Amino acid sequence: MTELIIDDLSIAYGNKQVLTHISLPAFAPGALIGVLGPNGVGKSSFLRALAGLNKYGGSAKLNGAEINRMAHQTRARHIGYLPQSLPQGTSLVAYEAVLSACRAVRPDLAHNAAQAFAEATFEQLGITSLAFQALNQMSGGQRQMVGLAQVIVRAPDIMLLDEPTSALDLRWQLRVLDVVRRIARQQRGLALMALHDINLALRHCDHIVLFGNGAVLASDCAQNVMTPQRLRDAYQVDGRIEYCSRGTPFVIVDRLSSPPGQTLEN
Numbered sequence: 242m243t244e245l246i247i248d249d250l251s252i253a254y255g256n257k258q259v260l261t262h263i264s265l266p267a268f269a270p271g272a273l274i275g276v277l278g279p280n281g282v283g284k285s286s287f288l289r290a291l292a293g294l295n296k297y298g299g300s301a302k303l304n305g306a307e308i309n310r311m312a313h314q315t316r317a318r319h320i321g322y323l324p325q326s327l328p329q330g331t332s333l334v335a336y337e338a339v340l341s342a343c344r345a346v347r348p349d350l351a352h353n354a355a356q357a358f359a360e361a362t363f364e365q366l367g368i369t370s371l372a373f374q375a376l377n378q379m380s381g382g383q384r385q386m387v388g389l390a391q392v393i394v395r396a397p398d399i400m401l402l403d404e405p406t407s408a409l410d411l412r413w414q415l416r417v418l419d420v421v422r423r424i425a426r427q428q429r430g431l432a433l434m435a436l437h438d439i440n441l442a443l444r445h446c447d448h449i450v451l452f453g454n455g456a457v458l459a460s461d462c463a464q465n466v467m468t469p470q471r472l473r474d475a476y477q478v479d480g481r482i483e484y485c486s487r488g489t490p491f492v493i494v495d496r497l498s499s500p501p502g503q504t505l506e507n
């Protein structure tokens with residue numbers, strides 16, 4: 242069972258404050274958490290901080306241990322991070338890349354067991370046909386799937402996935418969300434995913450953290466989190482929340498609510 246507790250977390254680059262006073266109580270074990278908010282609000286910075294790759298003030302504890310004080314090897318074992326940028330297009334074949342990701346953090350696994358785990362991960366993601374293809378001969382979406390396989394094969398307690406569906410078509414987006422959710426539930430771990438597609442997030446995530454203006458605008462179950470006011474506060478758009486026949490909320494955007502000329506700056 243994985244516990245993440247964030248208390249008064251702040252992230253800055255030099256004098257530029259990005260996120261301040263972020264406090265989030267423990268998420269339910271097994272939860273898939275969507276991290277939403279406008280461009281430049283700090284979603285990637287937040288995930289990088291939780292991965293131990295950005296400095297932060299305040300506290301972010303994973304299973305009682307302060308993340309920025311963990312030894313590198315401990316972090317690599319317990320925290321799986323998929324950056325926004327796609328994996329390097331090297332001449333390595335996908336299978337080698339995934340197997341070496343596993344062996345880097347699981348020296349406890351015998352070679353055969355690591356191989357079996359890598360193969361099962363390819364199967365689970367539906368990318369077995371890519372296993373012996375070189376990364377530099379793959380499309381962006383294919384490389385994104387291999388990057389995700391490299392995270393999954395480490396079996397981390399927490400997966401931090403920065404826009405993992407950005408290069409994927411609809412079918413693969415659904416596959417990724419299904420697989421990540423299933424793994425988080427089975428392992429009673431946590432998965433935090435930065436996403437721009439609000440409706441994809443509302444449909445698949447258990448919980449949503451919505452950032453806006455350097456703070457948490459809302460942190461709630463996907464069913465309740467979105468309101469017209471929050472849409473306006475976060476994205477400066479006017480929109481409605483409708484519910485499909487299954488009761489899942491979805492957002493319909495009508496128009497920009499803010500004057501033109503805004504920058505992508507926070």
Ligand SMILES: Nc1ncnc2c1ncn2[C@@H]1O[C@H](COP(=O)(O)OP(=O)(O)OP(=O)(O)O)[C@@H](O)[C@H]1O
Pocket residue numbers: 254257259278279280281282283284285286287506507
């Ligand atoms: N290495 C850095 N040095 C200085 N400023 C940075 C750095 N990385 C990000 N920033 C700034 O921090 C703010 C948050 O950036 P971040 O990438 O975390 O936002 P984001 O919500 O992930 O954006 P997007 O949705 O566009 O990917 C932005 O204003 C960005 O310019």
